[in-house]
Amino acid sequence: MASGTFADAGADLELVGIQKRFPGFTAIEHLDLSIPAGSFFALLGPSGCGKTTTLRLVAGLEEPTAGSILIGGTDVTQQKAFQRPVNTVFQSYALFPHMTVLENVAFGLRRRKIADPVGKAHEALRLVELDHLAARKPQQLSGGQQQRVALARAIVNKPALLLLDEPLGALDLKLRRQMQLELKTIQEEVGLTFLHVTHDQEEAMTMADTIAVMNKGRIEQMGAPEVLYELPKTAFVANFLGQSNLFTGPVIGSTSTSITVDVAGHRVVVPADRAHRHAGEVTIGVRPEKMWLHRKAPAEAADRNIMGPGRVIDVSFSGVSTQYLVAVPYIGTLIVFAQNMAFGPVADVGDEVWLDWHVEHGFGLEDEPIPGAGPRFAADTDTRSIAAQRRESLVTELEEA
Amino acid sequence: MKISLGKWLLPLYSALALLFLMVPIAYTFVFSFNDSLKSNITWRGFTFDKWLNVCAVQNGAVCEAFGNSLVIGSVATVLATVMGTMIAIAIVRYRFRFRSATSLLLFLPMATPEVVLGAGLAAQFLSLGVAKDMTTIILAHTMFCISFVVVTVKARVASLDPALEEAGRDLYGSSAQVFLRVTLPLLVPGILAAALLSFALSFDDFIITNFNSGAVTTFPKYIYISAARGIPAEANVIASAVFIFALVVVVTAQVSSAARAKRLAKEA
Numbered sequence: 001m002a003s004g005t006f007a008d009a010g011a012d013l014e015l016v017g018i019q020k021r022f023p024g025f026t027a028i029e030h031l032d033l034s035i036p037a038g039s040f041f042a043l044l045g046p047s048g049c050g051k052t053t054t055l056r057l058v059a060g061l062e063e064p065t066a067g068s069i070l071i072g073g074t075d076v077t078q079q080k081a082f083q084r085p086v087n088t089v090f091q092s093y094a095l096f097p098h099m100t101v102l103e104n105v106a107f108g109l110r111r112r113k114i115a116d117p118v119g120k121a122h123e124a125l126r127l128v129e130l131d132h133l134a135a136r137k138p139q140q141l142s143g144g145q146q147q148r149v150a151l152a153r154a155i156v157n158k159p160a161l162l163l164l165d166e167p168l169g170a171l172d173l174k175l176r177r178q179m180q181l182e183l184k185t186i187q188e189e190v191g192l193t194f195l196h197v198t199h200d201q202e203e204a205m206t207m208a209d210t211i212a213v214m215n216k217g218r219i220e221q222m223g224a225p226e227v228l229y230e231l232p233k234t235a236f237v238a239n240f241l242g243q244s245n246l247f248t249g250p251v252i253g254s255t256s257t258s259i260t261v262d263v264a265g266h267r268v269v270v271p272a273d274r275a276h277r278h279a280g281e282v283t284i285g286v287r288p289e290k291m292w293l294h295r296k297a298p299a300e301a302a303d304r305n306i307m308g309p310g311r312v313i314d315v316s317f318s319g320v321s322t323q324y325l326v327a328v329p330y331i332g333t334l335i336v337f338a339q340n341m342a343f344g345p346v347a348d349v350g351d352e353v354w355l356d357w358h359v360e361h362g363f364g365l366e367d368e369p370i371p372g373a374g375p376r377f378a379a380d381t382d383t384r385s386i387a388a389q390r391r392e393s394l395v396t397e398l399e400e401a
Numbered sequence: 402m403k404i405s406l407g408k409w410l411l412p413l414y415s416a417l418a419l420l421f422l423m424v425p426i427a428y429t430f431v432f433s434f435n436d437s438l439k440s441n442i443t444w445r446g447f448t449f450d451k452w453l454n455v456c457a458v459q460n461g462a463v464c465e466a467f468g469n470s471l472v473i474g475s476v477a478t479v480l481a482t483v484m485g486t487m488i489a490i491a492i493v494r495y496r497f498r499f500r501s502a503t504s505l506l507l508f509l510p511m512a513t514p515e516v517v518l519g520a521g522l523a524a525q526f527l528s529l530g531v532a533k534d535m536t537t538i539i540l541a542h543t544m545f546c547i548s549f550v551v552v553t554v555k556a557r558v559a560s561l562d563p564a565l566e567e568a569g570r571d572l573y574g575s576s577a578q579v580f581l582r583v584t585l586p587l588l589v590p591g592i593l594a595a596a597l598l599s600f601a602l603s604f605d606d607f608i609i610t611n612f613n614s615g616a617v618t619t620f621p622k623y624i625y626i627s628a629a630r631g632i633p634a635e636a637n638v639i640a641s642a643v644f645i646f647a648l649v650v651v652v653t654a655q656v657s658s659a660a661r662a663k664r665l666a667k668e669a
Contacts, residue, residue, distance in 0.1 A: 061567050081570040082579075094568035098586045107582075108572035140665060157572070 011072030011085070011160035011193060012037040013058065018067035020053055027053040029217040031067070035210070040187050040194045042208035044201060046240070050217040051197045055163050058195065060084045072160055082111070087154035088163040091170070093146045095138035101125070101149050102134040108157040124156035125149075127186065144175045151183070155190055162187075164196040168203065180206050201241050205229070213237050229287075233276060233366045238285050245334045246285040246365075254278055258359065264330035268305045268362065275364025283365040288335040290361040293324060293346055294354040305362065307331065308354030312347045322346075326353055426644060433637035440631025451634040463635040466623035473535065473619060474603040477542035482596045484543075485550025486588070492551070493558040507552075510545045518545065519612035526613060533615030541613045542606060546599040553598060557591025604643075 018031040028050045035041045043051040056062040058069060060081030068077040076084050087108065095104050102121050109117035125131040128148040130141075138146055147167055154162055164183075168176045184207050187194050198204050204211050205225040212222040213236070221233045232238035235246060247268065253260040259278050261268045270284050286305075298306055310328035322345055324336045336355060338346060347353050432441055436448040456464035491497070492504055510518060522541050526533060565587065569579035607621040614622060624636055 059567075059571055061570070081567070082573045082575055086571070088568070088571045090564050090568060092562060092564050094562065094564035096565060096568070096583060096587075107569075107574070111573040111575075111578060137665075153572070 013161055013193065013195065014070040014073075015054070015058070016068050016070065018054070018057060018069070019065045020050070020057060020062065021065045027217055028057075028064075031217075031219065033212065033219065033222075035193060035195060037072070037193050038191055039209045040184065040196065040207055042196045042198060042204035042211045043214055044198055044204040044211050044240070045214035046199055049214045051199075051214050052165060054214075055088070055165050055195065055197045058161070059086055059088050059163055061088075085160040086163060087157050087159040087161075088165060089147075089150045089154050089167040091165045091167065093138075093150040093167075095146055095149055095153070097138055099137075100134065101130065101136050101138060101141070104138065104149060105134075105153045105156050107153065112157070120156055121152075124152040127155070127189075128152045128182075143171055144179065147171060147179060148182075151186070155186065155192065158190070159192065161193045161195060164194060166198050168198075168200075176203070183207060205241070211241075213240060215240075231274060231363050232285070235283060235365055235367050238363075238365065243288055243335055244285045245288060245291070246283055247331065248281065248283045250281050251279050259364070261364075263307075266305075266307050266331070268307075269359045270362040270364050271360055274360070274362065276366035277364060281368075283367055284362055285365065286357050286362050288323070289321070289337040291334070291336045291355050291357045293326075293336050293338055294356065295347060295351070297354050298356050303359050304356045305359060306354060306356040307334070309352045310334070310355065312349050312351045312353055315345050315347070315349055317345070324353075326355060328355070429637050430641045430644070433634055433641045435634050435637075437634045439633075441634045441637065442631060451638050455635050455638045458633050458635045462618070463620075463623060463633065463639060466618045466620045467639050469535065469617060470604055470620040473538050473542060474600045476539050477546055477603045478596050478599040480539070480543045481546035481550050481599045482592060485547045485595060485599075486554050486592055488547070489551045489554035489558055490584075493555055507548050510548045511552075515606075515608040519609035522609065523612040533613055533617075535617055537613045537615070538610055538617060538619070541609050542603040545606075545609065546602055549598050549602060550595040553595035554588065554591045557588050561587055 013033070013035040015031055015033040018028055018033075020026070020028040031050075031054065033054075043054060045051045053062060057064050058071075060076070060079060060083075064077065068075055070076065071085060095101075096107065099107070102118065102125070105121040105124055106117040109120055114120065122131055122134065125134055128151055130145060130148055130152065133141060133145065138149065141149065147170075150167065168179050168183075171179060180203055183194075196204070196208060208225060210223065211225055211228055213220045213228065215236050221228060221237045228237060228241055232241065232244070235244075238244035238246060247261070247263040249261045249263040249268070251259050252262045252267070254272070256272065258269050258271050259275055259282075261270065261282060261284055263284075268284060272278060275282070275284065294308075297308065298304070300306065307328055308326075310326040310331075312324055313327050313333065314323075314325040316323045317340075319340075321337045321339055324338065324345075324347065326334045326336060328334055334355060432444075433451060434447050434449070435441055435444055436446040436450065438445070488503070488507070492500060519541070522537075522544075523533075526537055531537060561584070566579055566583055569583040570576075574582065605621055607619075607625060610619050610622055611625070618626070620636075620639065624632055627633065627636065
């Protein structure tokens with residue numbers, strides 16, 4: 001990029017056949033990715049899935065083993081980090097401790113010899129509402145303030161592409177929610193292309209226009225948050241993005257609009273346009289909040305799938321909803337989220353219950369089910385892990401208060 | 402009666418230990434005001450003469466030795482600090498052949514007895530036919546100071562967050578700019594400490610210097626030689642002045658850093 005000028009606007013990013021090997025392991029197997037200009041794109045995945053490596057490749061902090069990186073149509077694979085029109089908000093913020101907040105923000109402008117670096121730095125600090133702290137050193141700021149300085153230091157350069165490496169990870173829950181909204185507002189305001197790397201599925205769904213779910217160096221599925229949530233393609237996506245009840249069985253009948261799957265003797269119908277595979281052994285699923293809990297066997301209906309009887313093995317109250325764990329013989333443990341419409345739980349531990357859901361809420365995965373792998377898809381819902389989860393959420397609540 | 406260890410014994414022990422350490426310094430300081438003749442062993446009355454005419458004795462031999470020590474200390478410090486810093490960064494940041502061997506060899510001058518080091522160096526200079534003068538002393542001092550610089554700066558480099566340099570590169574800084582504006586400023590405290598240590602080590606080194614100095618006299622060497630006939634009070638003057646200078650520097654640094662911490666606490 002020529003010095004003294006800004007990028008006109010956000011640019012699109014294209015990764016073509018990227019592979020990255022480190023001595024001893026492959027971080028990214030084969031990655032093709034295209035991010036349109038001006039979008040808020042999230043790379044979501046568990047730690048070690050290759051998402052941070054992807055980000056570092058784009059920033060120029062690592063070199064790909066194979067493949068090429070294009071920003072706004074220009075091949076930048078051979079360019080050094082300082083030559084790329086890209087800026088990063090680091091996970092640790094990486095603010096220079098020996099400079100004031102203002103000098104931190106002006107650093108990139110000064111390196112590129114852009115006119116009036118101090119004025120522009122003040123402007124960026126005003127955008128993140130920290131201009132009154134411009135003369136401070138970074139270590140005198142709180143975590144949230146440091147995070148905003150790191151953001152100002154990146155966006156002041158008006159990069160074609162802004163990379164965010166889990167920048168909210170170190171903040172507490174309340175501040176994180178607030179920063180998520182602020183980031184989204186700023187992105188809309190400045191119109192830059194944001195590439196956000198995170199392992200927090202809620203964060204990704206709140207902020208991003210498009211999410212790519214990454215696992216083991218590959219992209220499992222990419223799309224709008226609603227699409228990913230409603231129609232996950234793989235068991236990994238179904239369980240990483242929210243929770244799912246998954247069942248495996250052979251297709252025993254199909255019409256032009258639906259398929260019928262035999263799940264341990266239960267006939268389960270899934271709309272054909274919501275199923276990725278229409279024949280053979282398939283995995284189908286339904287989200288826990290789409291399921292209904294009944295104390296008596298519900299009447300058979302064409303538009304509902306029924307399962308049961310099962311036995312409630314755990315009830316946990318979480319304010320807006322109650323989570324029930326129901327053990328259904330030959331199928332496994334299912335999760336149900338029920339809205340708290342009445343005072344007190346609908347069913348107690350040990351009660352016999354039936355479950356049902358609307359046919360149109362089911363989905364079918366693209367994954368090849370592994371024979372006899374029922375438990376593979378079962379969520380980790382033994383009582384101990386539930387207890388641990390509940391304790392964790394209680395602790396966060398307490399910290400917030 | 403019960404003897405309270407914490408109340409009496411510990412303060413007494415501390416006071417005695419301090420006294421033991423302070424007596425030679427106090428003696429040196431007090432006798433720098435002694436109106437001495439040839440030797441400075443008996444108290445002959447108070448005078449400022451030695452402080453005012455410190456270079457007068459023995460045609461300025463004390464001052465010449467002191468000057469030599471300053472020059473040697475400064476040059477050796479600069480050389481050792483520059484090279485040691487470069488080695489420290491290389492050892493922490495890069496994986497190269499003989500990296501661990503380099504680390505080990507750097508440790509050797511610290512572990513080897515000075516007599517062995519000094520004698521070995523003298524033998525090398527002799528077999529190479531190098532005349533012993535200021536240059537040989539500077540070479541010898543630079544050699545052992547490098548080890549201390551590397552150890553000190555290495556710790557600082559290792560504690561440096563690599564993300565800071567990455568941020569510099571990400572914010573359009575070329576390698577040279579990142580080094581000058583990010584890496585080096587962050588290493589300064591370590592480099593400064595290493596330089597002070599080098600200078601102190603070089604300034605008061607006697608053993609290695611004695612083997613490799615030829616006719617050149619440094620301050621420690623001067624004192625050693627004159628100890629045989631009685632050290633002139635001028636040597637006490639210089640020693641006291643160096644001590645007071647160091648004390649002032651340390652106290653000033655402490656006071657200003659305490660003031661800064663207080664100011665930061667108030668702002669935050």
